[in-house]
Amino acid sequence: MSSVRNLTRRNLTRRAALVAATLGAGVVLVACGGDGGDSSGSGHDAHASASASPSAGDEAGTTAGAHNAQDVSFAQGMIPHHQQALEMARLADGRAASGAVKDLAARIEKAQDPEIRTMTGWLKAWGEEVPEAGGGMDHSASGHSGMSGMPGMMGAEDMAGLEKSEGKAFDTKFLTLMVEHHEGAVEMATTEKSKGRYGPAKAMADDIVTAQNAEIKEMNKLLGKSG
Incomplete structure (x- = not known):
């Protein structure tokens, strides 16, 4: 137990x-x-x-959509500036004597026409006014002559003189005026790079500075200048 x-x-x-x-x-x-x-x-x-x-x-x-007054000013100013460059470039086909001038004009048109469309899209997206297209060679007070105060912008007299030129005279006038026009665009783009806020606009401005400075050197060489 x-x-x-x-x-x-x-x-x-x-x-x-x-x-x-x-x-x-x-x-x-x-x-x-x-x-x-x-x-x-x-x-x-x-x-x-x-x-x-x-x-x-x-x-x-914020990075993708932020923009400031400088971005708006850049787009609203560069659109008519580019439009005038296109008008100048389109004159070369039937007037220029130099193949190099014709080639340069074609490249200017190819580069700047898409940029105009891009900047137009920005302004519409921002609800800002889009500059009207310069209806052809309009040299009246309501045309591009009214924008002659912008850097490098041609006045009515210069544009009319270019339109009437042919051959080598056209080449020289075209190159001389386009150098001045490009210098104005570079100035505007440089301001956008330093004061703008919208990333795509600043990137376009950087492209403009690079491309147009290179074309300025090319045109000066065609004019027989070292600069």
Whole structure:
């Protein structure tokens, strides 16, 4: 009888030990799980992502859409400036004697016509006034002569004189006037680069400075100048 009681006590002791061990392990697991939940990468990162994402999105939106008065002025001024350059370039096909002049005029038209469309799109998106296209060779007070105050912009007399020129006389006049016209565009674009805010406009301004400075050097060489 005593042996049975001893066996029963041993069994109870073992069960108690097992229960205690199991409970202890559970506590450890819970504690570990709790620590991981509070400081694990998933919980912390989720919070960080939630707080970081809006600011990142806001910054991206601001960069993409932000513009200032200088950006508007640049587009509104450069559109008619480019339009006049196109008018000058289109005269070369039937008047220029030099193939180099004709090639230059074609490149000017190819580069500046798409830029006019791009800047027009900006102004419309911003709800700003878009300059009207200069309907052909309009030299009246309501035409390009009214814009002659902009850097490099030709007056009515210069434009009319170019239109009447032919052959080598046209080449010389075209190159001389276009150098001045390009210098004005570079001046306007340089102002946009330093004072503008809209990224695409500043990038276009940088392209204008680079391309038109190169063309100025090319035209000066055609004119027999070193500059």
